[in-house]
Amino acid sequence: MDSPILTRILWVRGLRAFGDGYVSLLLPVYLIELGMNPFEVGTITTATLIGSGIVTLLAGFQAYRFTYKTLLLAATALMAATGFSFAAITEFWPLLLVAFVGTLNPSSGDVSLFLPLEHAVLSRFVGDRQRTAVFVRYSMVGALVAAAGALAAGLPDFAAASIQIDARDALQAMFVLYGIIGLLCAAIYATLPEETGSTETGAVNKTRSAPLKKSRKIVYTLAALFSLDAFGGGFVVQAMLALWLFQKFQLSISMAGTIFFWTGIFSALSYLAAIRIANRFGLINTMVFTHLPANVLLILIPFMPTLGWAIALLLIRSGLSQMDVPARSSYVMAIVPPAERAAAASMTSVPRSLASAAGPFLAGYLLSISSFGWSLVIAGGLKIIYDLLLLRMFRTVKPPEEGHLNGQSNLRVNSATNAQPVAQLGPDQQ
Known part of the structure; x- marks a missing residue:
């Protein structure tokens, strides 16, 4: 599972994640400092x-x-x-343009x-049985460091109080740091080889991809479902959830950072359980039956x-x-x-981003x-609908490593849509 490529990624x-962790909290604070209202913050x-x-x-x-x-x-x-650019620009329309073309993550x-x-890249050099563990590791690193980033959101307050720096200047310095992080990431990726190997076969695969062909139907179906989930999630992205906490409870940035630090830690620890649950009950069941109670809680928070x-x-x-x-x-x-x-990762990620944008x-x-927090209620309701639809449509579509969970053959799409079983594919074909 360990490799130089995995380590660099x-x-x-x-x-x-560190940059995203503090930017998602400081973005609404910075925009309000520039004189914008909640509607303009939501627009950006x-x-x-x-x-x-x-x-x-x-x-x-x-x-x-x-x-x-x-x-x-x-x-x-x-x-x-x-x-x-975010550090240098203070007007609404130019910032809106930079937000649109840039990588800022709310x-x-x-x-x-x-x-x-x-x-x-990750999926190219791990076997079917190790793939989920690698993605858990990837997600856990992101969650833990994002939690530390949330704590770093308190640095502008600390700087303003301790060295008497202007609040706006302190916030802009954090966006400069975000840009520097981008340069550090570039330096690491510059050391990647042009090709990556497969640990299962020992073969070397060109790191080029192909357009969707065989998997088009199932990928588009998943993309539609993920979009519903993301549309609900867009109501409670961390920037807007923080803005609700600021408005509802008059929290300081430092207090909000502490809260999101601990939510990040809890999320990271949950990834450890995700491996065992997925191995025992399957990926779809893990996705649905951990998500459902979380969404009920989301509705109750307001x-x-x-x-x-x-x-x-x-x-x-x-x-x-x-x-x-x-x-x-x-x-x-896997599928x-x-x-x-x-292409599949892109086609399932893009609709999520676009759907969550509203x-x-x-x-x-x-x-x-x-x-009041109507956005939390709406988000929870939409996400519950997604969970139920995902279970209904994909509970019989198994990745190759889940053959031991039941005797069914893998399906490319759900039997409810008149799909036919397909033969099990080997790791290099699936």
């Missing part, structure tokens, strides 16, 4: 998600023309430019161009009478809601041919008229 994942947050989706879509269509290394280096250059999770590219109760439910939810992330990534990589994995815009509007 995990280093970059950690660096990016929406632009970041739409832009990420479009850039990732273009990369998915064109990935077969380039090596993964080339695309990853281009993504890091875009990340650096985004950070430096969520503690990963919704950027990096995600499908890194997933495709009804809590005090901040303490709201934080308690947030923490419990964070211990459940992210178990599906490595399971989902592993599942998508498509290796050559189509980059959420912050609507959440900003809802917050501008009420501090």
